[in-house]
Amino acid sequence: MPELPEVETVRRGLEKKLNNFIVKKVEVCRDSTIAFPPNKEEFISGVQNSLLYKWNRRGKYLIAELKKLNHENIPINEKITFKHNGFLVVHLRMTGYFKFINNSEPPCKHTRIRFLDQNNNELRYIDIRSFGQMWWIKQGLSANKIIKGLGSLGPEPFSKDFDTKYLKKVISKRTKSIKAILLDQTIVAGIGNIYADESLYSAGISPFREAQTIKKNELIKLRESIVSILKKSIGSGGTTFSDFRDLEGENGNFGLQTNVYRRTGKKCHKCGNLIERQKITGRSTHWCPKCQK
Numbered sequence: 001m002p003e004l005p006e007v008e009t010v011r012r013g014l015e016k017k018l019n020n021f022i023v024k025k026v027e028v029c030r031d032s033t034i035a036f037p038p039n040k041e042e043f044i045s046g047v048q049n050s051l052l053y054k055w056n057r058r059g060k061y062l063i064a065e066l067k068k069l070n071h072e073n074i075p076i077n078e079k080i081t082f083k084h085n086g087f088l089v090v091h092l093r094m095t096g097y098f099k100f101i102n103n104s105e106p107p108c109k110h111t112r113i114r115f116l117d118q119n120n121n122e123l124r125y126i127d128i129r130s131f132g133q134m135w136w137i138k139q140g141l142s143a144n145k146i147i148k149g150l151g152s153l154g155p156e157p158f159s160k161d162f163d164t165k166y167l168k169k170v171i172s173k174r175t176k177s178i179k180a181i182l183l184d185q186t187i188v189a190g191i192g193n194i195y196a197d198e199s200l201y202s203a204g205i206s207p208f209r210e211a212q213t214i215k216k217n218e219l220i221k222l223r224e225s226i227v228s229i230l231k232k233s234i235g236s237g238g239t240t241f242s243d244f245r246d247l248e249g250e251n252g253n254f255g256l257q258t259n260v261y262r263r264t265g266k267k268c269h270k271c272g273n274l275i276e277r278q279k280i281t282g283r284s285t286h287w288c289p290k291c292q293k
Contacts, residue, residue, distance in 0.1 A: 050066040111124055197285060
């Protein structure tokens with residue numbers, strides 16, 4: 001599943017590429033991709049004639065601010081005006097990604113949603129496993145209330161709320177493993193399997209440690225590792241290990257730089273010990289038994 005760096009890479013690509021993209025036509029190729037409103041026709045009519053004004057990210061969610069044309073048929077010399085039209089929210093899940101196509105072409109079999117502008121340019125949503133979802137949240141409704149996962153997210157790793165004091169508070173009485181804590185989106189938003197493993201390795205903390213046993217100095221290092229690795233991965237365009245694709249159809253380069261993730265049986269870059277793998281809460285976990293205590 002795309003994690004924070006991959007979703008942030010997509011967000012930046014969408015914001016850069018879709019400058020002045022006004023949706024003139026929406027084609028829903030798979031109804032189940034539309035999570036809200038329940039009626040797909042309402043989704044289509046809601047998004048049509050909307051400017052994809054600004055793209056934001058919250059955890060692993062993409063959130064586009066929409067502005068609607070005040071009038072559909074505007075005289076040539078009249079200024080185009082818009083009114084707020086709520087939000088388009090997207091969760092890519094396992095295999096979802098966007099592709100921008102100049103001069104639209106027939107959809108592939110995994111195309112789920114198509115957005116086309118007046119020049120026949122297309123923003124296409126493709127999803128092989130079809131777990132991804134979209135919501136149109138019209139003006140006046142709360143996205144946090146309608147989308148349960150969005151409303152329950154913890155702080156962003158780059159925010160001032162995600163500090164050592166916060167970490168100490170949320171783990172102080174928890175007997176869960178620190179790896180499980182980092183994967184909990186209600187505690188910290190956007191971290192998944194890859195970056196949890198890499199952050200714990202960088203901080204020298206065993207993924208199996210009970211969260212409450214981690215000392216303050218270790219938490220300081222863990223927070224610094226999380227922020228540093230996420231920023232580095234964003235700069236590399238995400239990871240090659242997921243099914244993630246950016247707007248141009250390319251995957252990331254961070255996978256070439258991992259220290260433990262998917263390096264089972266290979267030598268640790270620091271000590272030469274072999275990287276091991278074991279499942280924690282159903283997720284494959286990679287670590288160096290010598291470097292992580």
